[in-house]
Amino acid sequence: MRKRVVVNLADQAFRGILWAQRGPLLVLRDAELLEAGRPAQPVDGEIVVERSKVEFTQVLAGGGG
Structure with missing residues (x-):
């Protein structure tokens, strides 16, 4: 795990x-909510x-945590 996605x-x-x-669950840390037309919101x-x-x-380039 530990990939930025x-x-x-x-x-x-x-x-x-x-x-x-x-x-059946994915756990994300250091996350941001992304919604169309709005700036990213830290969670x-x-x-x-x-x-x-x-x-x-999507796995982001340089995605190691």
Whole structure:
């Protein structure tokens, strides 16, 4: 793990460090909420996303954490 990624959902995305995969869940740390037309918003704590809700994931260049 520990790669910098963008996790794309239907209506928003999160950019952060993919910290863990726990069964059907992805855990992101040092994350930002990305929404169309708005600046990136830092998110406190961890983001837990259900893998079934993920449309696609992008691994960013130089993505080590």
